[in-house]
């Protein structure tokens with residue numbers, strides 16, 4: 001082989017390798033961690049039911065604010081997100097005899113749709129002992145996948161709030177009646193001054209939303225291996 005031909009072959013190889021690396025990078029940048037994943041985000045309460053409240057800070061409103069931010073974070077990661085509500089209303093029909101019951105049933109129906117992979121129900125806590133603070137995560141009993149998901153989120157909540165809480169099974173309608181894995185997250189205590197002041201700010205709501213979204217990515221990564 002003469003020198004000229006050798007150089008042409010070497011140069012071709014270098015160019016080909018470069019092209020392959022570029023295509024690989026392109027494919028990689030186009031696939032997001034939550035591509036193809038359908039997640040229901042359920043902002044607890046709504047309408048006349050404002051949930052827990054203290055000093056005019058109301059749970060239903062903050063649940064919605066966190067949920068809307070969470071939707072944004074999850075969509076950035078490629079997920080399709082369904083909100084059970086996107087405003088200050090409940091899901092019961094006009095003149096419903098038992099608003100709470102119908103509202104909860106409709107939320108469960110949304111979560112139980114076939115295409116749904118996962119759900120998060122967003123709430124805030126309140127307790128007579130005002131020193132109690134930090135996020136608490138509940139999961140469906142007899143559901144190991146939901147427990148794994150809850151543990152991931154609980155750990156992140158503990159890191160954020162400097163707490164040492166364990167995830168728990170929760171006897172809640174939204175956990176008992178749903179067929180897809182999911183968790184109920186109490187994002188903090190309105191009864192605790194520091195939690196309440198933080199939860200009432202955009203910046204902290206955003207922090208919680210990012211924490212939950214990162215936790216969803218971590219959980220689905222664990223599941224796929």
Ligand SMILES: [Zn+2]
Nearest residue numbers: 044051123124
């Ligand atoms: Zn609640």
